[in-house]
């Protein structure tokens with residue numbers, strides 16, 4: 001591939017933050033395009049045209065490649081995305097009976113791929129690894145599925161999975177899917193309190209965890225966190241009868257793990273005793289597959305609910321096209337299954353395609369900054385999918401950590417989680433990919449289930465920093481603040497018109513919140529919460545969240561969640577949290593904190609405020625900066641003016657704007673004076 005400078009004849013309007021960088025096109029090589037699933041913009045345009053003109057026909061044809069116990073009924077989909085016409089509702093392939101675990105495993109085995117590796121597992125410590133073929137994976141899934149059935153878990157029951165990136169994590173997800181149970185994976189970096197909150201919300205029949213995990217040189221005692229969470233949930237009247245615990249012996253052995261007799265069961269003591277075959281529970285396409293909690297603008301995390309059929313068809317298809325996946329590829333996504341990326345593009349998308357999938361337990365910079373490329377060479381990885389924050393942190397360590405490895409197996413790179421700044425894009429492209437691997441910068445969300453705006457490698461030129469064009473069937477629109485759809489080159493709020501198969505169907509137990517959060521701001525559309533520019537070539541440039549959600553290292557954190565953690569500290573009376581630009585994390589967390597009368601600021605207090613956030617949410621949500629605030633800028637009606645706080649946090653004092661409408665304009669001067677204390 002070559003990068004050509006088009007800045008003279010193609011001056012593209014850049015997204016906020018990228019304004020000083022020149023935009024170049026990166027043209028796919030002829031050899032790459034020739035072999036790609038979608039080899040040209042013209043071919044894409046034909047397929048895209050069909051997908052939006054006849055979504056039912058387009059998706060039915062693809063869905064027919066999967067196994068359905070019973071074919072879906074007509075119409076193929078129904079939806080109402082317009083709140084003015086009544087309840088929001090989306091259905092795809094209703095009446096069809098299928099099972100996603102069967103389609104991931106049995107279907108691929110029946111097609112002759114039983115001996116192909118499904119999972120290549122790489123442990124945290126060098127030299128620890130393991131593999132599972134499709135046949136072996138199915139056997140492990142069935143044993144767990146049988147065990148779960150034996151303790152009374154059945155169709156529609158929730159199961160909480162709090163596991164690190166062991167093979168047992170995708171095994172547990174697939175076992176739930178096999179018996180129609182609804183998994184809810186909680187990222188193993190969440191605190192006991194966050195885990196308890198999720199347990200109380202979805203009331204699982206069982207919690208699945210492990211003794212502990214090593215990440216880098218650190219051991220994290222997961223079972224202790226679960227014990228604490230189960231005590232907290234019992235205090236909220238949700239008692240869990242079974243805590244199935246995998247002994248992760250390299251981190252912590254059985255004898256050292258705290259135990260509650262009668263409730264806690266060792267995975268290794270029970271699961272291997274069960275048969276290696278297990279009948280499939282055929283479920284309706286619209287039966288729930290999983291719940292995944294994500295952060296929103298208000299305090300309580302939202303249980304995003306995905307159903308089976310549409311999610312299956314869409315994740316498989318996006319995986320195939322956006323990565324130009326071919327059966328001989330070896331694929332590695334660095335995301336954790338605790339986030340949506342791990343659901344759709346570690347577990348389901350790759351396995352539905354019969355791919356060989358690397359699952360990595362450890363930290364990507366352990367024992368040193370070359371670990372990723374060591375893994376790439378070890379397994380001859382051809383598709384490598386990661387987050388901009390990792391790219392930026394490795395970029396800082398210097399090229400030699402990359403160039404001392406061959407990486408010649410790589411052919412496609414991917415990025416997700418936040419906008420990738422052009423300089424990180426170029427480093428990823430030139431240094432990691434040796435200038436030959438297209439980068440799929442995939443824009444999507446927990447709510448969307450799969451890729452929405454993404455390059456198709458080989459089909460069209462890329463522009464560093466742009467997610468480029470919509471995937472099949474996706475109709476993005478950019479609206480102004482009044483909800484008026486903008487045409488051509490423009491800048492505004494990103495919405496989506498019409499549904500796509502893997503759209504989330506509701507927020508668990510709170511359909512009203514689903515409707516107000518996503519479908520009320522701009523009636524007739526799904527509102528993504530993201531700002532976006534479209535350039536004159538029709539390319540989309542995501543500019544970040546426009547709501548009160550911060551994106552830290554690709555993890556979504558609600559400002560309200562951090563604020564409520566801070567104010568739970570006995571010495572904090574008020575807190576306002578904003579995101580600020582951060583070199584590695586993309587955004588950092590900046591907290592303005594007002595203390596109780598008579599309490600004075602101290603380093604010790606700063607640490608204890610950070611600790612309270614770690615305890616209530618998890619380490620990844622810890623504020624980067626605490627700014628002591630004698631008062632907060634508020635309107636006369638008491639609303640905190642975050643706009644002003646963002647400017648103070650980013651030291652853009654000449655952009656403070658009009659402060660005269662504040663109830664007390666002097667607080668702004670006080671805050672500026674304290675900015676460097």
Ligand code: 6R9
Nearest residue numbers: 416417418419441442443444445446542545
């Ligand atoms: C998949 C995932 C969703 C939010 C989303 C947006 C940001 C994700 C992006 C991106 C620009 C990309 N985001 N991918 N922004 N370019 N390629 O990350 O889901 O955790 O729900 O976050 O992440 O702001 O709204 P989720």
